[in-house]
Amino acid sequence: MKKILVVVCAMLLALGAFSMASAAPVISINPLNDVQLQGNIFTLTLGGSGFDIGTIDPDGVTASVSGGTQGGGLSLSWDPTILSLGPITAADVTFPGDQFFGDLGTIDNVTGTLTGFSVSSINGTTSTLFDIVDLSFTAIGTGLSSTNIVVSLIDVW
Numbered sequence: 001m002k003k004i005l006v007v008v009c010a011m012l013l014a015l016g017a018f019s020m021a022s023a024a025p026v027i028s029i030n031p032l033n034d035v036q037l038q039g040n041i042f043t044l045t046l047g048g049s050g051f052d053i054g055t056i057d058p059d060g061v062t063a064s065v066s067g068g069t070q071g072g073g074l075s076l077s078w079d080p081t082i083l084s085l086g087p088i089t090a091a092d093v094t095f096p097g098d099q100f101f102g103d104l105g106t107i108d109n110v111t112g113t114l115t116g117f118s119v120s121s122i123n124g125t126t127s128t129l130f131d132i133v134d135l136s137f138t139a140i141g142t143g144l145s146s147t148n149i150v151v152s153l154i155d156v157w
Contacts, residue, residue: 036139046132067128072157073118079145080112086136094131097121
């Protein structure tokens with residue numbers, strides 16, 4: 001019985017190592033850390049990375065790996081006593097898909113949230129690294145504000 005347990009543990013460790021080695025898709029904020037003076041208007045860019053799409057040949061072997069996604073949805077939050085998000089227009093959307101279909105979302109600067117933002121594209125992007133949208137914030141207070149992204153469970157990337 002001990003030998004079987006050792007094999008199962010070794011298999012689990014091997015699977016864990018494999019999953020850590022492959023790049024997981026990530027939605028992130030750029031710049032990650034930014035220092036602004038009160039009153040400054042600045043841009044944070046939401047971007048994606050690690051969206052690898054593999055094509056499979058008829059034999060069941062991966063034939064090639066290319067980058068891209070057809071889009072997805074997200075929500076964003078921040079400290080509303082420190083930051084205020086300006087309006088988002090279609091011109092702010094930098095998602096590189098062939099067409100932009102989606103929702104610019106709802107901004108609530110009282111609670112510090114952007115909800116229901118989404119982008120989509122018929123043919124998707126052609127890159128594993130891409131920008132999604134440029135967000136124009138104003139520093140209205142002093143202090144530190146984390147900015148949190150929540151990926152939509154309905155409009156999955």
